[in-house]
Amino acid sequence: MGFLNKGYVPLQAMDTDWIWTGSLILFLLLIGRSVFQIVYNLYFHPLSKIPGPWFSAVSNAPYCWWLLGGRQPYKMVGLHNKYGNTVRIAPNEVSFSTAQSWKDIYAHRPGHQVFVKGSFYDGGAFSVDGVRSIISETRPEVHKDMRTQLSSAFSERAVVEQEELVARSVDKCIRLIGIRGSTENGVDLSLILESMTFDVTGDLAFGDTFGALDSDTRHPWITKTMEGLSLAPFIDLLNHYPTVARVIRIVLHRQILKAQTNIKANEELCFETVRRRILKDTTRKDFLTRILEDRDKKAISDRQIAAHASDFIIAGSDTTATSLTATVYFLQKNPSSLARLVAEVRSAFSTYSEITNSSTMPLDYLRAVTLEGMRVFPPVPFALPRDVPKGGDTVDGHFVPEGTVVYTNPVAAGFSPSNFKDPWSFRPERWIDPDSTDSLDSIQPWSLGPRGCIGRPLAWLELRTTLAKLIWVYDLEIVDPDLDWHAEARMVSLWKKPSLMVRTRNRGVSLE
Template identity: 35%
Template sequence: MASTQDSFGSIQDTAPPGAIASKLVVGLVILSFVSYPIYALYLHPLSSYPGGTLEKLSRIPYWIACIKGNQVKWMTAQHRRYGPTVRFAPNDLSYTEAQAWRDICVVPKGKKENGKEIRFHAPSANGTPNLITEPSLMRHATVRRVFSPAFSEKALKTQEPLFQHYANLMVARGRKMGAVNIAELLNWTTFDIMAEFAFGESLGLLEKEAYSEWVATVFNTLIVLPAIQMIEFYPLSRKLFSLLEPKSIAKMRLDHFNHTVTRVDKRLKDGSPKPDLWNLVEESGVLTPGEIYTNAELFMTAGTETTASLLTGTTYYLLKNPDKMKILTDEIRGRFKSNKDITLEALSQLDYLNACLREGLRVYPSIPSAIPREIPEGGNVIMGKWLPAGTRVSVHQTSTYRSPTNFKNPDEFVPERWLGDLIYKDDIRDAHQPFSVGTRNCLGMNMAWHEMRLLLSKLIFNFDIQTEVDASWRDQNVFVIWDRKPLPVTLVDIGAPA
């Protein structure tokens, strides 16, 4: 390296400015690598929260668990090791306490909303938010007010013929097939119900006894959701993917969305004498065409697989616990003399049926992971501690519902815990919020309850359900929702009156 000596005898570096700049950049990079762990572990605003060292430094362990389908087991283990609050990534906190639901999801007067973490949800093909991804609290409230009447108890009562038709068709298909994968049978049913509700016509899955290409695309999309979430999380990867996205994937997304557009447009053009979604939604003029399409697509995914998943899981646990199945069977067959007696109103009064479904939602929740929120500008207080803006917070459902702090014998299927059994008097029932809480809770909750009660009751009223219970069925991957294994059963027709 060239150098000169000044009049005071000191050595002066005469390296080119570019070389000096390069050294400076290298030095800054090295400094950042050295200083970041110190900051993340000891100086970060979340440094006092428990969690693994690697998790506090990087989101990579979380992404690995998600993409492998191991997120639920991984997060449950994190909570078992570190307690009810876990820092599972540099800027992410997971909770398992009842109060966390209220602190995260409820918006008291004068408090800013913890907004939805938009990157968690796959972007819609037309770029328009739906009820889940709408970032504006005011716009969300406006759009929700438009759809709410269609999901009210009064409106759902007018939908009972639709529910009954597909429940009876499900029974007819079960009777014809005898041996069936109950997971498929329930999926066909929920997709047919929602298609007629949202589009004015069935998908015909029960009639064909098979998935359509469009529904198969839904399942394929769900499996790659964690990868999409990871891509969307980082600006650079999001930009690169937009440039390098394979044409086949882009076409699949567009075809799926266009299928929704085509069906909605046909329904709006043709009209319908039946009380479906669009007849029950007032013509307020509030919704844009884009919002109509994205929310129709949302209903077809959020209102189908989740209900079928819960019913499959509950059926498995009832089969695994024949004493519980007998109590439920006796309640249903003792209450009704024929299929036509099984009404939505009557089913809501069956205590053990409701307890079984609620327990199913605890041990096998439709959304087994968590839906994160983001602390807004100015920060918010969660569980008594102030958190800075940008912190992601969530209640992890499976970890919460399987926590021995919240529920006695948490891994056992015990409907009696919801019926006042004194053994379970100390259960923290408020920790169980499978449909979330607050102004962004599940809009279709009432509809889901009616479907769940009706479909499970029709199956049990008409069939003795038999199978060899395989305990390994519970060992399932999760890609945001359960990647359900087939649940083969034999439906033995008992000749119940129509």
């Protein structure tokens, strides 16, 4: 047994030592890599000179935390107020809040490459056959063709033809607001205006309304649509953490599969509804009329039309309802603004039937109120990210390297003291005051440039006529005067709005 005294080490002990040594080396390598990445991001990264919280430069985690918390829009306001108009909010992301940044990122600039949509928009593609819509399509040349195909359906001329269909749902909504709002508990404007705008878009996209206004509860289609949208922040988080995403897809396979099944079922329902509308022999002037007129020439498939229609339902309904509801809330909280709007609207029309798209266009204060409503509560609360093209480019005076994700944050822009005097005050006069020094172009509720909202004329029709008719017919009273809209609002892709319960009193006029 003398060999025990000659330095012999049992194999088991040798293996254990190597395991511990290897683990220690691996651990130190990981720590070293992390330290290197932190130091690089803070001091040597091309974005290191752009102001922002140090922890956002180091990791995507803060961004994801704010996103999942539902209060990210207001967090962005705080960050911009602290660090300025340009803020690095993630290792490779920069947020801006100026009028110039809107132009630099989204508008066409001669001599500059296009800032394209990136992976953020992948969740918007139709999962059936991989068909993309005008919103989710990222290739500029393909999007340009899509916009050309759809432009006639959303033109000013088309809106004139569609006004009668829109007015049916608007007038039905106005009547129901009077009926349901005459009770002590009042009517939920958040819900009923959402139902109205979904019925409008359904009528235009599918040839019939959803019947959402026929119930005082949320329509199942709306519920499913909003449930699908609520997954968007989660998808965005996974885009920021691809490694974590792979693990989550394994751990939560059953839940993800269920969500995907529900989304696909909703898309197939949309597809079948569009096909039924296409087969109808009708001359009604809806969303599909002009598209189908040129269909042979432009070769748009049924599924492509369904993809566009689905996005139209989402983008054209919730955003309009949000703007209307928020504007009514802020009017009720600002009696002087409400009184001025009431005076303008009620003096402009002798009868309800006189209130139309064209007759409301000259009402300057109505337009100012609507724009101010969209400033203090943008219908789209999240920024629209773009990827900086090859070679990098300049945004608002800052050179940004290629591959960086950039955007103008609409909420931060609206509440920036450098853009607006008393930014938290609801003051429609700023939009019509010739001496105003406010940066009005820092507000772009429909974005701008080649990817600006194609449905802007239709949105203005709904906003102007609905608000004018509501103000012309009723005196309104908020049931809960202590409701704090900003404190209650949450972002779940789009806004999750608080209920706005109001009592109504017809001032003695006819809705004929």
